[in-house]
Amino acid sequence: MFSRTISRRIAATTLVAAGGYAGWNLRPAQDHIYHNEARNDVQTAELNPARPPSPPTRSELLNRLSKTAQFDVLVIGGGATGSGCAVDGATRGLNVALVEMNDFASGTSSKSTKMAHGGVRYLEKAFWELSKAQLDLVIEALNERGHMLYTAPHLCKILPIMIPVYNYWQVPYFYVGCKMYDLFAGSQNLKSSFLVSKGQATEIAPMLDGSKIKAGLVYHDGSFNDSRMNSTLAVTAIEKGATVLNYMEVLQLIKNGSTGKVEGAVVQDRETGEQYKINAKVVVNATGPFSDRILQMDKDPKGFPRNDLIQFANEGHTSIGSRVAVSNPHMVVPSVGVHIVLPAFYCPKTMGLLDAKTSDGRVMFFLPWQGKVLAGTTDIPMKQVPENPTATEADIQDILKELQHYIKFPVKRSDVLSAWAGIRPLVRDPRKVKEGEGGSTQGLVRSHFIFTSDNGLVTIAGGKWTTYREMAEETINEVVKQGHFNVKPCITKKLRLAGAENWDPNLQALLAQRYHLSSKMAEHLANSYGTRASMICDMLEDGDLNKLPVTFGGREDVTVIGNVDFDSFRYPFTIAELKYSINHEYTRTALDFLMRRTRFAFLDAKQALAAVPGTVSVMGDELNWDASRREREIKDTQEFIKTFGV
Known part of the structure; x- marks a missing residue:
């Protein structure tokens, strides 16, 4: 039996090697298909800032919510998939409402590895396990990677990643794997992977121990800003006509008294306490790791949640006092992924590193991101779904220990600028799991999973960031089917998101020239806001708005843009x-700004702590907060940021 298994794997690998080599050499040369479409002639490039109409205020959106007798679809959950559903539904002509209990990307969608990728490790599994399903997942994600790079070129960039090779026999193995990765990307391949010598590998990554390296393989994937991508999706949905609101908690599902069909939800504005009854023809549960919470409401005859949903966790991988959002989940099989952020000298500035196999068999990434290095991730199974998972010291030390195997200089705990944990749910068909089988893996689905309950509730769960668009498309297809709607075709593959309109790869230079910005400031604004960066630049010309308070720059003076080189500041x-x-992206709390609209706390939690009082001061004036609200906001924000490995 063992010999047959080995023979089959050797035969499969040989076939893959031959097919990959032939396929690669016979296929026509590929270029950056999406990037070519976006390029303009450098000689004629001009700054043509997008000036969208002023977005509806929160009050106007709430008024729309209360005055609409019935929406076509109500989406519960404002993460990547939920926001993607709102964009897809609105652009097809549906009247869409979306409610999010916290902020957009406040959970899993802001705590990813920041990669738009097909998954080289999944490709390896596909061939070793002879799994067509795994291979289909890789091809699906590679296609969607291309769509992300096209629809949001300011937020998604091509990133070369090097796999250091430490044994000569691994060179052909990794080479064939990378070439197959290119091959399955088809017309949307980003760049050809290539082999580098030992000398080239150590020149690219001098921080690695060159005495152990035999060669390096470089392949290409995408890197992106996850929470900004999420808020951009929400803004795009609103601009396409959807009613999208954060800080709206679902208290009860509305059910038809005779049929039990879900026909909407009762939600509460967490800022004012006011409740709204939202009627909808179809309701979508897009709450990710918290899917079971809404499914439990669906099971209740009156649509209420279970009484034991909120309790205090006592698990090793949640902080003391961390609340459990869902106990004994039925659909979601949660696990925790931990990431840390380190100074830039831990990784090449323009190329990531992939440890193909750590000491315990996992894959570890070390990626340049926002001027720092993102390292991770762990994969720790959990029994409950915590509301706010946090990285433990053991998790942080685990990543640092793995990193020290390859880095020449000492890896220090004091270099950790931030650390966080996110729930990465695998899902299973809840109809195939009996009550009490919480830990069972029966019916486990590696991809995303969509199903409609007997009461008409459409649930989408699983998957990953890279495939959010396809997940949203398939979900709205199911919504159309359930609601018997007559809609336009899906256009999200080619829909430029907010900030990508008229995008030009020379935007950074154009902003620097037009507004006399430093390269650091121009890069930051161009890569965060795209063509809408000029709206911020116009505001910077106001003497009261172009300042760097002590809380932002880490200095006690206040300096205007015209008199300072922003490169002297750590964070612009x-x-x-x-x-x-606040006015264009629905920022409602200090955490919204410090963690998600910017990535300050993810990049440097200690510096972000110092930014809290100044942030609250500005927001308090803008949103008319009283003294008690300001005091509470400072306290809550600082307590939360302290859980980020500080």
Whole structure:
């Protein structure tokens, strides 16, 4: 039996090698298909800033919510998939409402590995396990990677990643694997993978121990800003006509008294306590790791949640006092992935590193991101779904220990600038799991999973960031089927998101020239806001908005843009950017700005702590907070940021 298994794997690998080599050499040369479409002639490039109409205020969206007798679809959950559903539904002509209990990307969608990728490790599994299903997942994600790069070129960039090779026999193995990865990307391949010598590998990554390296394989994937992508989706949905609101908690599902069909939800504005009854023809549960919470409401005859949903966790991988969002999940099989952020000298500035196999068999990434290095991830199974999972010291030390195997200089705990944990759910068909089988893996689905309950509730769960668009498309297809709607075709493959309109790869230079910005500030604004960066730049010309308070720059003076080189500051965040996020991106709390509209706390939690009082001061003036609200906001924000490995 053992010999047959080995023979089959050797035969499969040989076939893959031959087919990959032939396929690669016979296929026509590929270029950056999406990037070519976006390029303009450098000689004629001009700054043509997008000036969208002023977005509806929160009050106007709430008014729309209360005055609409019935929406076509109500989406519960404002993460990547939920926001993607709102964009897809609105652009097909549906009247869409979306409610999110916290902020957009406040959970899993802001705590990813920041990669738009097909998954080289999944490709390896596909061939070793002779799994067509795994291979289909890789091909699906590679296609969607291309769509992300096209629809949001300011937020998604091509990133070369090097796999250091430490044994000569691994060279052909990794080479064939990378070439197959290119091959399955088809017309949307980003760049050809290539082999580098030992000398080239150590030149690319001098921080690695060159005495152990035999060669390196370089392949290409996408890197992106996850929470900004999420808020951009929400803004795009609103601009396409959807009613999208954060900080709206679902208290009860509305059910038809005679049929039990789900026909909407009762939601509460967490800012004011006011309740709204939202009627909808179809309701979508897109709450990710918290899917079971809504499914439990669906099971209740009156649509209420279970009484034991909120309790205090006592698990090793949640902080003391961390609340459990879902106990004994039926559909979701949760696990925790931990990431840390390190200074830039831990990784090449323009190329990531992939440890193909750690000491315990996992894959570890070390990626340049936002001027720092993102390292991770762990994969720790959990029994409950915590509301706010946090990275433990053991998790942080685990990543640092693995990193020290390859880095020449000492890897220090004091270099950790931030650390966080996110729930990465695998899902299973809840109809195939009996009550009490919480830990069972029966019916486990590696991809995303969509199903409609007997009461008409459409649930979408699983998957990953890279495939959010396809997940949303398939979900709205199911919505159309359930609601018997007559809609336009899906257009999201080619829909430029907010900030990508008229995008030009020379935007950074154009902003620097037009507004006399430093390269660091121009890069930050171009890569965060795309063509809408000029709206912030216009605000920066106001003497009161172009300042760097002590809380943002880590200095006690206040300096205007005209008199300072922003490269001397670690983080180029200004009051103008904060006000823009309040007025154009629905920032409602200090955490929204410090963690998600900007990535300050993810990049440097200690510096972000110092930014809290100044942020609250500006927001308090803008949103008319009283003294008690300001005090509470400072306290809550600082307590939360302290859980980020500080």
